[in-house]
Every structure is written in structure tokens, then in C-alpha cells.
Amino acid sequence: MDGDIRMEFNFKHKINGQDLIIAIAQDYKSLQVLMVAYMNKEALIKTLKTKKVHYWSTSRNSLWLKGESSNNFQYLKEILVDCDMDSVLLKVKQVGGACHMGYNSCFFRRIDTGKIAEKSYNLDDMSDEDLNIILDKVFNPDDAY
Amino acid sequence: MDGDIRMEFNFKHKINGQDLIIAIAQDYKSLQVLMVAYMNKEALIKTLKTKKVHYWSTSRNSLWLKGESSNNFQYLKEILVDCDMDSVLLKVKQVGGACHMGYNSCFFRRIDTGKIAEKSYNLDDMSDEDLNIILDKVFNPDDAY
Numbered sequence: 001m002d003g004d005i006r007m008e009f010n011f012k013h014k015i016n017g018q019d020l021i022i023a024i025a026q027d028y029k030s031l032q033v034l035m036v037a038y039m040n041k042e043a044l045i046k047t048l049k050t051k052k053v054h055y056w057s058t059s060r061n062s063l064w065l066k067g068e069s070s071n072n073f074q075y076l077k078e079i080l081v082d083c084d085m086d087s088v089l090l091k092v093k094q095v096g097g098a099c100h101m102g103y104n105s106c107f108f109r110r111i112d113t114g115k116i117a118e119k120s121y122n123l124d125d126m127s128d129e130d131l132n133i134i135l136d137k138v139f140n141p142d143d144a145y
Numbered sequence: 146m147d148g149d150i151r152m153e154f155n156f157k158h159k160i161n162g163q164d165l166i167i168a169i170a171q172d173y174k175s176l177q178v179l180m181v182a183y184m185n186k187e188a189l190i191k192t193l194k195t196k197k198v199h200y201w202s203t204s205r206n207s208l209w210l211k212g213e214s215s216n217n218f219q220y221l222k223e224i225l226v227d228c229d230m231d232s233v234l235l236k237v238k239q240v241g242g243a244c245h246m247g248y249n250s251c252f253f254r255r256i257d258t259g260k261i262a263e264k265s266y267n268l269d270d271m272s273d274e275d276l277n278i279i280l281d282k283v284f285n286p287d288d289a290y
Contacts, residue, residue, distance in 0.1 A: 031176035082251035
């Protein structure tokens with residue numbers, strides 16, 4: 001590690017021929033972390049231009065305007081970059097909910113570390129008792145997708 | 146997208162032969178996002194076992210106990226998983242600061258979207274005027290690394 005401060009984006013994450021940065025979305029008021037995804041350069045520029053968050057969908061291999069099918073758009077309020085400039089933190093106003101399962105955040109489950117400990121950390125053998133749902137649904141995904 | 150809820154970790158991010166999930170560290174009290182990195186299965190299990198956060202360093206290609214050289218450990222308070230179980234959100238107590246540049250968070254710079262707009266979003270031509278440092282250093286990196 002050195003003291004140099006990086007000034008250019010480093011799209012270092014390579015998936016299916018795309019050069020990507022990691023993008024974390026955080027509610028700009030509550031500071032709840034909503035989701036994490038990737039952006040290519042086009043998604044980042046479109047996000048900056050339109051103030052609507054765009055990602056690169058690595059499953060569909062296409063540009064992804066968040067909310068394009070659900071109308072659950074993310075409006076950019078602030079954008080921070082990390083020291084390595086290979087990830088960004090998006091402070092957003094989230095319409096509806098961020099998660100396609102109907103929750104405000106994709107991080108709606110907490111691992112019960114006590115129960116996991118009893119199982120000797122066998123992560124291959126997790127049940128819904130090990131994963132507590134800690135959020136309420138804010139919309140019905142059947143209506144949105 | 147479908148309504149199925151995933152119960153097993155999906156180490157789907159492939160870098161240098163490693164199967165990885167994304168791990169975001171967030172201060173458990175202030176909710177400040179501190180950093181983002183990757184974990185392989187070993188790092189995740191060691192984190193759960195020891196309650197000290199371990200990552201997989203993709204630059205060094207080795208297991209990375211956060212704080213091993215700086216003593217700036219991250220103590221795990223809570224761990225959330227996302228819908229796809231390919232990323233985790235770590236609520237941590239951060240000793241010292243998370244960033245090797247001396248800041249509490251690696252996200253210590255904000256993009257001035259107004260200035261970027263004037264430059265027609267030429268991301269290749271950013272200067273330190275486009276990136277405002279918004280945090281104060283909390284430790285001297287020369288002393289820690």
C-alpha cells in the first residue's frame with residue numbers, strides 16, 4: 001500500500017468482457033444499505049447525467065436502469081468514491097423498495113451467528129432458522145415485476 | 146426474477162480462481178459505510194468464528210484479516226445477507242479507521258456532479274477539484290503500515 005491517491009476510475013472487476021466498478025446504494029436519509037451491484041462506464045455516466053441510478057446487469061449482460069420494470073427508481077443525491085476508485089457509494093432516494101422480493105433493502109435477512117456456531121459453521125447446511133427476516137415487505141413483488 | 150428465496154451462499158464472483166461474495170462493512174452505530182471487499186468461504190467462516198472480519202485480498206491473493214498490519218480490526222456485530230446470497234453486509238465496530246489512507250471510511254471523497262456536468266462527463270479527465278475530500282483523517286497511515 002502506498003500514499004498515492006487515485007484520481008481515475010478503475011473498472012477493474014471483469015465479468016463477461018465488461019469492465020466494472022462495485023456500486024453500493026444507501027438511503028440518503030436513513031443510511032440503510034439497500035443493495036450492491038456493478039456499473040460499467042456507461043452506467044456510471046448515465047447515472048451522473050440523469051440522476052437516476054443505472055447499473056450493469058451481469059445476469060442479463062445489459063445496461064439496467066434501476067426501476068425500469070418496477071418503477072422503483074433510485075434518485076441520486078450524492079456519490080462518493082473509495083480510495084482505489086474501483087467502487088462508489090450512491091446516496092439515493094429510493095422509490096418503493098430496492099429489493100425485487102418486496103423489501104426496502106436486499107439485506108433483509110440476518111444470520112443467526114449463535115445457531116451457525118452450533119452447526120460448526122457448516123454454511124452448506126443453512127435453514128430458514130439460521131436466517132431471520134428482519135424487515136417487513138414494503139410492496140408486493142407480484143404487482144411490480 | 147422470481148419469488149424463490151435463496152438459502153445457500155452463492156460465491157459467484159470469480160477472481161483468480163477464487164469463488165467470492167461481496168462484503169460491505171458498515172459502522173454498526175453511525176451506519177457510515179466503511180469499505181467494500183470480497184470474501185471467499187474461508188474468510189466468511191473465519192469471520193463468523195472469530196468475530197474479527199476477514200476478507201479475501203484479490204490483489205495479494207490471500208486471506209486477509211482486516212487489521213493484521215494496522216491493528217485496525219473490525220469486530221463483527223451483525224451480519225446480513227442479500228436476496229441472492231452473493232453479498233453480505235457486515236455491521237462492525239471499527240478500530241482506528243477502515244481506510245489505509247488514514248480515514249475512517251474508504252469513501253472519503255465526493256464527486257462534484259456539478260463540475261463533472263460542465264466537463265460533459267469526461268471521466269477520464271477528473272481533477273482533485275472534481276473530488277472533494279469530505280472526511281478528516283483519523284490516523285496517520287505512515288504509523289500504521
